[in-house]
Amino acid sequence: NPKAEAIHDPADVAKADFFTKAVFASAAAWSPNPRNPPLFLDLPFKSGAMQPQIVAKWAANAPLAIIDQFIPNLREYKAIGMDAGTKDQPIAGTVETLDRVLNDYAIEHAYETYDGNHINRVADRLERRVLPFFAANLD
Incomplete structure (x- = not known):
């Protein structure tokens, strides 16, 4: 999701479209990361590639x-x-x-x-x- 990957500031999440916000809500719930400021979460993709460990966290919480x-x-x-x-x-x-x-x-x-x-x-x-x-x- 290029839109989500382009966001690096909490204020920009508030300006995002519904589905991008949904990605961040899911990440906050299912892949929080206190060592990854300023959003303190991990997305299931990076540079367009799926991140298997994060995808596994999401799947485990489905x-x-x-x-x-x-x-x-x-x-x-x-x-x-x-x-x-x-x-x-x-x-x-x-x-x-x-x-x-x-x-x-x-x-x-x-x-x-x-x-x-x-x-x-x-x-x-x-x-x-x-x-x-x-x-x-x-x-």
Whole structure:
């Protein structure tokens, strides 16, 4: 991702497009590096080449890679809800697989797909699905 590699200052992250910000959010969560100022993270690519150790960290934190070890915790949740736009790949495929895994473990949850991508229906989804879901399930 040349856009991400060109950023070396936190202020520039704030100016980046959505998907570049998503790369930095993922890196902050999955490959933080306190020895790599000023962003204190490692990107999974350098000079256009994939960085295998960083890619491995990201893969190890992927929801499908870790879900089985958290099944007891997931059973304790009052409610689990997830959705994805059908045009939001690979997220839609991952969420569909998560739905299958939760069904296999007989964990009650809400799952829905909608015609859309990652960002084009955010306001509608928040108003019509997310906020009512939270209102019904949070004490």
